[in-house]
Amino acid sequence: MKQNFLTQFITKIQEEQEQKNAEEKRKNHFRTIGRKGGLAKKKSAVFSKTISAKLTEKEFQIIKEKAEKLNLKISKYVRLILTEKELKINEYKTDEVLLSYGTHFNRISNLLRNREFSNLENKNEILQEIINTTNLIYNYLYQNKIRDE
Structure with a gap:
């Protein structure tokens, strides 16, 4: 009887300790994510090619205004236009x-x-x-x- 109680007691303590460890691991994981500032951002190595183009002041202003409407940077907006993905931005x-x-x-x-x-x-x-x-x-x-x- 004492042996059965002792084994149950030990297994219960082990389970509680595992739950505490899992919770602590979860907290530490979210702390490290918070320190990193969220998810990893795209690195500049992904965009390895550069295209240059000259625009008139009027053309540049038009592109800038459209990019601002969509809350995008000019480079990202131009990339989306060139790859014909512009329509998918506001689709949802x-x-x-x-x-x-x-x-x-x-x-x-x-x-x-x-x-x-x-x-x-x-x-x-x-x-x-x-x-x-x-x-x-x-x-x-x-x-x-x-x-x-």
Whole structure:
């Protein structure tokens, strides 16, 4: 009996120690990532070739304005234009906005279901409209995903 209790006690302590070690390892991992400043950035060795071109002041201003609209550096914007990837930059911005709207609508409906809002007269109508709107948003996003594939 004492032997069985002792083995159970030892295995329990070992499991707890392993959990502590795993948690400490996880914390240290995130500390080192924080020191590094996040994920590793692309190194300049990836972009080894250089292309020079002369532009007029007007052409340069146009490119600069378009790059600023997209929150890109001029070199990255020109690289995307040359590789014909420019259209893919803002392709999913509307999807992200719609997805955030859907999330916010879900939060609003959860709040309305709370008992503090049970006194509202048209609570069910509002909930139904929110559900319909979120369904439309998610259906639109799902159809776009299928179309892209």
